[in-house]
Amino acid sequence: MIFKLENLSYRYSDGTLALSEVSLSFARGERIALLGTNGSGKTTLLNHLIGILKPSSGNIYFDDKPLAYDAKSLQNLRKRVGFVFQDPNDQLFAPTVKQDVAFGPLNLGQTPEQVKKMVDEALETVGMSEFKEKPPHFLSLGQKKRVALAGVLAMQPEVIIMDEPTSNLDPRGTSEILRLLLQLNKGKGITLILATHDVDMVPLFANKLYILNKGKLVAHGEPKQIFSDTELIRQVNLRSPRLTHLFEVLNKKNKLPIDEPLPLTIGEARKEILRLIELSKNQKKI
Amino acid sequence: MSHSDLYAEVDRSAYTNALAKNSPITKTFFALSALAIGVSAQSFVVPIIVFILCTCLSLGFAKVKPRLYLGLFVYPTLMLILSCIILALFFGSGQSLIDIPLPWTTWAIYKSGISISVNTFFRVEGALSCLFFLVLTTSINDLCVLLRRIHMPQVMVEMSMMIYRYIFLFLEITEKMILAQKLRLRRSGWLSSIRSLAMLIGSLFIRTLDQGERTLVAMTARGYGGEIRILDDFPAPRKIALLGIAFFDVLLIVLIFLTLNIGVV
Ligand SMILES: Nc1ncnc2c1ncn2[C@@H]1O[C@H](COP(=O)(O)OP(=O)(O)O)[C@@H](O)[C@H]1O
Numbered sequence: 001m002i003f004k005l006e007n008l009s010y011r012y013s014d015g016t017l018a019l020s021e022v023s024l025s026f027a028r029g030e031r032i033a034l035l036g037t038n039g040s041g042k043t044t045l046l047n048h049l050i051g052i053l054k055p056s057s058g059n060i061y062f063d064d065k066p067l068a069y070d071a072k073s074l075q076n077l078r079k080r081v082g083f084v085f086q087d088p089n090d091q092l093f094a095p096t097v098k099q100d101v102a103f104g105p106l107n108l109g110q111t112p113e114q115v116k117k118m119v120d121e122a123l124e125t126v127g128m129s130e131f132k133e134k135p136p137h138f139l140s141l142g143q144k145k146r147v148a149l150a151g152v153l154a155m156q157p158e159v160i161i162m163d164e165p166t167s168n169l170d171p172r173g174t175s176e177i178l179r180l181l182l183q184l185n186k187g188k189g190i191t192l193i194l195a196t197h198d199v200d201m202v203p204l205f206a207n208k209l210y211i212l213n214k215g216k217l218v219a220h221g222e223p224k225q226i227f228s229d230t231e232l233i234r235q236v237n238l239r240s241p242r243l244t245h246l247f248e249v250l251n252k253k254n255k256l257p258i259d260e261p262l263p264l265t266i267g268e269a270r271k272e273i274l275r276l277i278e279l280s281k282n283q284k285k286i
Numbered sequence: 287m288s289h290s291d292l293y294a295e296v297d298r299s300a301y302t303n304a305l306a307k308n309s310p311i312t313k314t315f316f317a318l319s320a321l322a323i324g325v326s327a328q329s330f331v332v333p334i335i336v337f338i339l340c341t342c343l344s345l346g347f348a349k350v351k352p353r354l355y356l357g358l359f360v361y362p363t364l365m366l367i368l369s370c371i372i373l374a375l376f377f378g379s380g381q382s383l384i385d386i387p388l389p390w391t392t393w394a395i396y397k398s399g400i401s402i403s404v405n406t407f408f409r410v411e412g413a414l415s416c417l418f419f420l421v422l423t424t425s426i427n428d429l430c431v432l433l434r435r436i437h438m439p440q441v442m443v444e445m446s447m448m449i450y451r452y453i454f455l456f457l458e459i460t461e462k463m464i465l466a467q468k469l470r471l472r473r474s475g476w477l478s479s480i481r482s483l484a485m486l487i488g489s490l491f492i493r494t495l496d497q498g499e500r501t502l503v504a505m506t507a508r509g510y511g512g513e514i515r516i517l518d519d520f521p522a523p524r525k526i527a528l529l530g531i532a533f534f535d536v537l538l539i540v541l542i543f544l545t546l547n548i549g550v551v
C-alpha cells in the first residue's frame with residue numbers, strides 16, 4: 001500500500017470538521033478518483049497526503065511507514081509524491097516556464113545538466129516544449145495546468161496527486177490532460193490520485209473510486225459497482241454519469257433488459273447496445 | 287496605449303525580440319557601459335551618438351516595434367522638456383544672451399544656462415535609450431540569473447522574480463474585479479467611484495495575503511527549503527562581441543574629451 005489512512009479526522013482552526021474518521025488505502029499503480037461535491041473534504045484529504053496538514057486524530061502511513069513530519073522525511077515524501085494544485089496560478093511563480101519546471105529538481109539537489117534534461121523531458125511529455133522560454137502569463141489556463149503538471153513530473157514522482165485537474169478546462173483540454181495522465185499511469189506505472197466533482201470524468205480514467213460526503217467516506221470500490229447504486233449517488237448530491245443515467249432510464253422506464261452493472265464508458269455502452277440488438281433479432285426469429 | 291498595456295508590451299518584447307536569445311551579459315554590458323559614458327559626457331555630442339546607437343540596435347537589430355519604443359519616450363520626454371525649460375530660463379551665470387527688462391529688474395537668460403539645458407536634455411535621452419534597449423531586449427528571467435551570477439543578495443533576486451510574476455497575476459485579477467464591478471452597474475459618480483475603488487483595494491489586499499500563503503504551500507510541496515535555486519543556463523557571451531563593445535566604449539570616452547568644449551551657443 002502506498003498510502004493508508006486510519007480513522008483520519010481533521011478540524012480547521014475555526015471549528016469546521018472537514019474530515020471525520022476516514023479510513024482507506026491506496027495501492028501502487030492504481031488510478032484513484034476522489035469524488036464529492038464542493039466542500040466535501042477532498043482538498044483537505046489530499047493536503048494530508050503530502051504533509052501540508054497534520055491530522056487532528058488518526059494515522060497516515062506512506063509506504064507502510066507512519067508519516068513523519070521532520071524536514072528530511074517531508075522532503076523525501078514530496079520527492080516521491082507530486083502534487084498539482086487546483087489553481088495553476090498558485091503553483092507557477094517563476095518568471096519563465098523553464099525556470100518554474102526546474103524549481104522542483106533543483107530543490108532535489110540535481111546538477112544543472114540533469115535538471116535541464118529533466119525539464120526538457122517533462123515539457124516534452126506535456127507538449128509544452130515550445131513555451132519553454134515564455135512567462136506564465138502568456139499561457140492559457142489549460143497550458144498553465146500542463147506546465148504545473150510538468151513541474152511535478154520533472155521530479156520523477158511515484159505518485160501524482162491532482163486537485164480538480166479538469167476544472168475550468170474546455171472539453172478538449174480535459175481530454176488532453178486525462179489522456180496524458182493515463183499515459184503516465186500505463187507507461188511509467190505512476191499512481192494517480194485525482195480529486196474531482198465532475199462525475200462524467202471518473203469513468204474516463206479511474207479504476208478505483210472513493211466517494212466523500214461531508215467529510216465522511218461513504219463508498220469505495222470499482223466505479224461500475226458504485227455508480228450502479230443509484231440510490232447512494234443521489235443521497236450524496238451527485239448524479240450518475242450521463243451515459244449510465246441513460247441506460248438506467250431505458251431499464252426502468254422502457255423495461256429494456258440491461259445488464260448490471262450499467263455501462264459507464266462509450267465502449268461499454270456500445271457493447272451493451274449491440275448485445276440488445278442481437279437479443280431482439282434472436283427473439284424475432286423465435 | 288494604457289499603462290498596463292504598455293507594460294505588457296514591454297514584457298512581450300523582452301521575450302520575443304530578435305536579440306532575446308543573445309547573451310544577457312553582452313546586452314547588459316553594452317547598455318550599462320553606454321549609460322555610464324553617456325551621462326558622464328560634458329557636451330551633447332556623445333549622448334546623441336549613444337542615443338542613435340541604442341535606437342538603431344533596438345529598432346534595427348532587436349526589431350522592437352517603433353511605436354512601442356518611441357511610446358516609452360513620451361512621458362519622460364515631456365517631463366524632461368519642462369525641466370529643461372526651467373534650466374534654460376533660471377540657471378546659468380556669466381555673459382547673458384538676452385536681457386528682458388521687467389519693471390523692477392532685468393531678467394537675464396544666460397548662455398551657460400541654455401547650454402546646461404541642452405546638454406541635460408540629450409544626456410537624459412541618451413540614458414533613457416540605453417535603459418529602454420535593455421528592458422526591451424532582456425527578460426526578467428535573464429536579469430535575475432545575471433544578478434545571481436554577480437552575487438547579488440539572494441533575497442533581492444527572489445523578490446524580483448516573484449514580484450515580477452505577481453504584478454501580472456494581480457493586473458489580471460484587478461481587471462477582472464473592475465469588470466465585475468462594472469457588470470453590477472457600478473455608478474459613475476465621483477463618490478461611488480471612490481467607494482468602488484476602496485472596495486477594490488481592500489479585496490485586492492486580502493487576495494495578495496491569501497495568494498502569498500497559497501504560493502508558499504505550493505512551493506513547499508515541491509521541496510522548497512527557504513531558498514529559490516535558479517536554473518542558470520544562458521549561453522556564454524561571445525568574446526568578440528564583448529571586445530567590440532569595449533573597443534567602442536574606449537572610442538566614446540576619447541570622444542568625450544575631444545568634445546569637452548563644444549556648446550550650442
Ligand atoms: N482554511 C480553511 N479554514 C476553515 N475551513 C476550511 C478551510 N478550508 C476548507 N474549509 C472547510 O472544510 C470543508 C472541506 O473543504 P475542502 O477540503 O476544501 O472541500 P473540497 O475540496 O471537497 O471542495 C468545507 O466545509 C470548507 O468550508
Ligand SMILES: [Mg+2]
Nearest residue numbers: 042043044163
Ligand atoms: Mg477542493
